[in-house]
Amino acid sequence: MEEAGISTRSNTPQYVVLGYDTEIDYEKIATGSIHLHAGVPLVASHPDMVCPSPDGGLPDVGAYLAMLKATTGVDPVHITGKPNAGMILHKIEALGLDPAKCAMVGDRLYTDIAMATRAGCVGVLVLSGEATRQDVAALREGAEQQPTLIVESVDELLR
Numbered sequence: 001m002e003e004a005g006i007s008t009r010s011n012t013p014q015y016v017v018l019g020y021d022t023e024i025d026y027e028k029i030a031t032g033s034i035h036l037h038a039g040v041p042l043v044a045s046h047p048d049m050v051c052p053s054p055d056g057g058l059p060d061v062g063a064y065l066a067m068l069k070a071t072t073g074v075d076p077v078h079i080t081g082k083p084n085a086g087m088i089l090h091k092i093e094a095l096g097l098d099p100a101k102c103a104m105v106g107d108r109l110y111t112d113i114a115m116a117t118r119a120g121c122v123g124v125l126v127l128s129g130e131a132t133r134q135d136v137a138a139l140r141e142g143a144e145q146q147p148t149l150i151v152e153s154v155d156e157l158l159r
Helices: 026-037 061-072 086-094 109-119 133-137
Strands: 016-018 042-044 103-106 122-126 149-151
Touching (some): 016 061, 086 109, 103 109
Parallel strands (some): 122 149
């Protein structure tokens, strides 16, 4: 953000912005919390709880959102990434495509598949990542996280 000329250290911010930060520390968390308690709105990049790594799942933005919700009671006023349909609709529209003839492939029900539903696209769940068949079975009928198609892996789509 600073490279784009946006100050990230304001004492009177317009927004608290939360994105994936591998250098997050208590000072950043405390500063954000103080601003949220003062009524500054929260914007987040995405709600993913876990960031995959070779060593296992690591805390992602959704985990920090849950912590801030528990300590401040504040939810984000806007999520810029998945499941925000605008993330893919602008490109679908720019290409002149029909969203119903496009597919979103992903491994997370609450971001990837929810975004597909919101965008009016086919939602393809790959089971090689986070979600399982049990997660799908636990969804309520008509949930926006309900995939159109379930495959074991992206490789299966190519066969």
